[in-house]
Amino acid sequence: MRFHKLLRYVTALAVLLLCGCAALHPVEPAGPLFLTVLHTNDHHGRFWKSSKGEYGLAARKTVVDRVRAEEAARSGQVLLLDAGDVNTGVPESDMLDAEPDIRGMNAMGYDAMAVGNHEFDNPLSVLRRQQGWMDFPLLAANIYDSSGQRLFPAYHIFRLRGLTVAVFGLTTETTAVVGNPEHIKGLTFRPAVDEARELVPKLRGQADVVVALTHLGYAESELPGVPKTGSEILARAVPGIDLIVDGHSHTRLDVPAQESGTFIVQAGEYGKFVGRVDLLLEGGRVRLAGASLLPVNPDGEAVPEDQSMLALLAPFQEKGQDALRTVIGHAAGDFPADRAVMRSAQTALGSLVCRAVMDKTGADAAVMNSGGIRAGLAAGPITYKDLLTVKPFGNTVCTVDMTAEELAEYLRLTASLPPGSGGFAQYGGVGFTLRGGRVGDVVVNGAPLEAGRMYTVAVDSYLAAGGDGYPRVDNLQGFVNTGFTDADVLREYIARSSPLDPAAYAPAGAVRRE
Numbered sequence: 001m002r003f004h005k006l007l008r009y010v011t012a013l014a015v016l017l018l019c020g021c022a023a024l025h026p027v028e029p030a031g032p033l034f035l036t037v038l039h040t041n042d043h044h045g046r047f048w049k050s051s052k053g054e055y056g057l058a059a060r061k062t063v064v065d066r067v068r069a070e071e072a073a074r075s076g077q078v079l080l081l082d083a084g085d086v087n088t089g090v091p092e093s094d095m096l097d098a099e100p101d102i103r104g105m106n107a108m109g110y111d112a113m114a115v116g117n118h119e120f121d122n123p124l125s126v127l128r129r130q131q132g133w134m135d136f137p138l139l140a141a142n143i144y145d146s147s148g149q150r151l152f153p154a155y156h157i158f159r160l161r162g163l164t165v166a167v168f169g170l171t172t173e174t175t176a177v178v179g180n181p182e183h184i185k186g187l188t189f190r191p192a193v194d195e196a197r198e199l200v201p202k203l204r205g206q207a208d209v210v211v212a213l214t215h216l217g218y219a220e221s222e223l224p225g226v227p228k229t230g231s232e233i234l235a236r237a238v239p240g241i242d243l244i245v246d247g248h249s250h251t252r253l254d255v256p257a258q259e260s261g262t263f264i265v266q267a268g269e270y271g272k273f274v275g276r277v278d279l280l281l282e283g284g285r286v287r288l289a290g291a292s293l294l295p296v297n298p299d300g301e302a303v304p305e306d307q308s309m310l311a312l313l314a315p316f317q318e319k320g321q322d323a324l325r326t327v328i329g330h331a332a333g334d335f336p337a338d339r340a341v342m343r344s345a346q347t348a349l350g351s352l353v354c355r356a357v358m359d360k361t362g363a364d365a366a367v368m369n370s371g372g373i374r375a376g377l378a379a380g381p382i383t384y385k386d387l388l389t390v391k392p393f394g395n396t397v398c399t400v401d402m403t404a405e406e407l408a409e410y411l412r413l414t415a416s417l418p419p420g421s422g423g424f425a426q427y428g429g430v431g432f433t434l435r436g437g438r439v440g441d442v443v444v445n446g447a448p449l450e451a452g453r454m455y456t457v458a459v460d461s462y463l464a465a466g467g468d469g470y471p472r473v474d475n476l477q478g479f480v481n482t483g484f485t486d487a488d489v490l491r492e493y494i495a496r497s498s499p500l501d502p503a504a505y506a507p508a509g510a511v512r513r514e
C-alpha cells in the first residue's frame with residue numbers, strides 16, 4: 001500500500017515537472033502540423049432544411065463532426081469559421097432574430113464569425129442581443145462608431161496545440177450604401193484594405209497563421225459611390241495573409257482562388273456546402289495541403305441529420321411557424337389574383353407588390369412578373385403565412401440604375417412579353433404607351449421621362465437573372481441585391497399601410513397598348 005502511494009506521488013511529481021518544463025521551454029513539435037479550417041458564409045436564416053431536403057444545421061453538424069473525427073485521428077486541429085450574413089432570408093428565422101441559427105452554431109462549436117452587411121438589417125440592439133447568444137467572437141476590424149471606437153473586436157488569437165492562429169474580421173464597405181440607414185447611422189465602414197494594412201503586420205508578429213475572415217465578396221461588380229472592394233483586391237494589396245475566408249458574393253469556389261500568394265475560399269450560400277481547407281505547417285511555412293467543398297445535401301442527397309441538433313432546433317421551427325400565423329395587417333377588400341386577369345392586365349395586387357418594393361428600396365419604378373404572384377389576398381386579416389402563398393419563392397429584391405434610354409428599352413422588352421405568360425409584367429411607378437412595338441409617353445411617378453437622368457428600378461432576383469424571358473440586369477453597373485425576400489418586404493409594407501383599400505391600388509392603365 002505504502003509503496004503504491006509513494007509511486008503515485010512520484011508519478012504525479014514527474015508529470016508536474018514535465019508539464020512545468022514544457023510550459024517554460026516550448027518545444028517545436030517534430031512532424032508537420034495540420035490545421036483544418038472549415039467555413040461557411042451567407043447562411044441567411046437556413047437553420048432548418050428546405051422542403052427539398054437541402055442544407056440545414058442538423059445535416060451540417062454531421063458533416064462538421066465527421067471532419068472533426070478524422071482530424072482528431074491524425075492529431076490535426078480544426079477551426080470552424082463563418083464569413084457573415086447569418087441574418088435575413090427565412091421567415092421562421094427572421095421572426096426569431098436568428099436565435100435558432102446562432103444556438104445551432106454554438107452547438108456545432110463555431111470559433112468565430114465575421115460581421116456581414118445583413119447583420120445590420122436589424123437595429124443594433126438586436127445585433128447586440130445576438131452577440132450575447134454567441135459562444136464565439138463576432139469580428140469586424142473596420143466598423144467604427146461615432147466616437148471612433150471599434151463596434152466589434154477586430155481579431156481573435158487562437159492558441160492551438162503547437163501553433164497560434166490569428167483570425168481577423170472585415171465587413172464590406174458597401175454596407176454604408178446598401179445597409180438600412182436607420183441602423184447604420186453614425187457608423188463608419190473604413191476601407192478594408194487600409195485596416196488590414198495596419199493589422200496584418202501586427203498579427204504576423206504574434207501568430208503562425210493569419211486568416212482574414214471577410215464579408216467582402218469575390219470579384220464583385222462595382223457600386224457607384226464606393227471604391228471597388230473585394231477579397232481578391234485585399235489579397236493583392238496586403239501581403240502576409242495566409243488565407244482569406246470570404247462571403248457576401250455567394251460565390252461557390254470549388255477550387256481556392258490564389259492572389260499574390262494568398263488563398264481565397266468561399267462556400268456558396270445557405271450552408272449548401274461546408275468549405276474545407278487543409279493547411280500544413282512545416283518549418284515555419286504554411287502550405288495548402290488540400291481544399292474542397294463538402295456537400296450538405298445541395299441536391300437533396302442524404303447526409304443524415306444529427307439528432308441532438310434536430311432536438312435543439314425543432315422547438316424553434318415550431319415557434320417560428322406559430323409566429324407566421326399571427327395577424328400582421330388587414331385588407332378592406334379583395335385583392336384577387338385570378339390567373340387569367342393577372343396575366344393580361346395590370347391588377348391592384350400587382351400594384352400593391354410593386355408599391356411595397358419601391359417603398360422599401362426608394363426605387364423610382366418596379367417591374368414584377370405576373371407568374372411570381374401566386375395567390376390573392378381576401379378581405380379581412382392577413383398573416384405572414386398568407387403572404388408566403390402570394391410570394392412563395394423567396395426571391396430577393398434587387399435594384400439597378402438605368403439611364404432614361406435604358407429604362408425605356410427595359411419597358412419595351414418587358415411589355416412585349418405576351419399576355420397569358422408568367423412573364424406578363426406588372427408595373428409600379430411608371431406609365432407608357434406601347435405602339436407598334438415602340439415605347440412612348442413614358443411617365444415616371446407622374447413626370448415625363450427626362451433624358452440624361454438616372455432611374456433606379458426594382459425587380460426581384462429571379463427576373464434580374466433573366467428569368468421568364470426578362471432582360472438580364474444582374475450584370476449591370478450599380479446592381480444591388482438587397483437580400484430582402486419579397487414576402488418580407490410585403491409584410492413590412494402591409495403592417496405599415498393597413499387597412500389596405502383595393503381602390504387605392506386601382507390598376508390605372510400603366511401600359512396603354514395601341
Ligand SMILES: [Zn+2]
Nearest residue numbers: 085116117248
Ligand atoms: Zn452580404
